[in-house]
Amino acid sequence: MSNPIEISKTMESLNEYELWRVQLDDYIIGLNFTYDNEILVVATSSGLLACYLAKTSTKLFEVNAHPKGLMCLQASPIETKIITTGQDGLIKLWDLTSNTLLKTINASHAWVEQAAWSPDGNYFAIGSGKSVTWFDKDGMEINKFETHESAVSGIAWKSNSSAFATSCYGGVRLFEINKQEPVEFLEWKNSMHSLSWSPDDMWIGCGTQDSRVHFFPLPYSYGTDFEMNGYKGKVKLLDWTNDAKFFLTNCWDELVIWQFEGKSPQGQEALILNGHLAKITQAKFQNKGSFLASGDELGFVHFYDAEIGNNLILGVKLKNTISNLCWSNNDKYMALGTSQGELVIMESPA
DSSP states (O other): OOOOOHHHHHHHHTTTTTEEEEEOSSOOEEEEETTTEEEEEEEEEEEEEEETTTOOOOOEEEEEEOOOOOOEEEOOSSSSSEEEEESSEEEEEEEETTTTTEEEEEEEOOOOOOOEOOTTTTTEEEEEEEEEEEETTTOOEEEEEOOOSSSEEEEETTTSSSSEEEEEEEEEEEEEOOOOOEEEEEEEEEEEEEEEEEETSSOOOOOESSSSSEEEESSOTTTEEEEEOOOSSSOOOOEEEETTHHHHHHEETTEEEEEOOOOOOSSSOEEEEOSSSEEEEEEOOOOOSSSEEEEETTTTEEEGGGGGGEEEEEEOOOOOOOEEEEOOOTSSSSEEEEETEEEEEOOOOO
16 A cells, blocks of 8 residues: 655655756657667657767757657667657658668558567567558568558567567457468457567467456467456556566556466466556566566656565656656666656666
């Protein structure tokens, strides 16, 4: 349960882990560190794209990337390339070493909502309306599939980058790189709002319209899928530890963590992490290990470790709703963005 004394201390105390902060023009919709942890890339909903040296706040680059509004930012896991997508229907591929726009792709749809790099950095996939299109790392189109039952709500890659999954109303499709048609359809008559593929490739989890999490074990056999229910609202935050032991989900003002480690969590009791006073808006494990951060609508950011249970390690407070958070790839730093454009960079408490 929330401790009023601890909450008061968090609100009044200085953040001893803060390195620097800047104020941007609008809602921070995207945050990424480059693969080498040297550059922090930030995007706002107004269309601004800015880059800073992660350690010093030196601004390297700033441009109005999508004047009609920016929707998604994703950094390559192997190069200083990034993808941005917008409400202008455009996909833009940038190089941060030279601070140049390499390529602009017209998606032929009003909005481009989803983007995801493959783990090896050789491909990226884009979701726009009912379509998914995948490209090589230089932006050359490989294939496109345009007949999802509804707008694509999520894209997740298999760990070896040979395949990816998409979610929409009716289930999950699995695609292989060199095949236009899906190789498998994991059907479930519900609207899937979020999608995550476990790092060990054994599970696909989806948050559903009716406030549940639906799981498909892989390889899939009909009838082996299952659900976890009891959530207070739609589950849109999903994340795995890198060893696929823990699966993180949001339940309004609580975090619900299921333990997998190669077996189904059915029949197990979930780990419930308390402490937030409002709806949780962001939550993410570090890239390695069970340490995690979560942020809420009141601007509180909490740190936990799933291995030691419901024990709040640290809390910090920003002025506005936490709209985005991101760990550096080496887990030494964390970037926080808010609905009013606050950008704060911290050293990791762990």
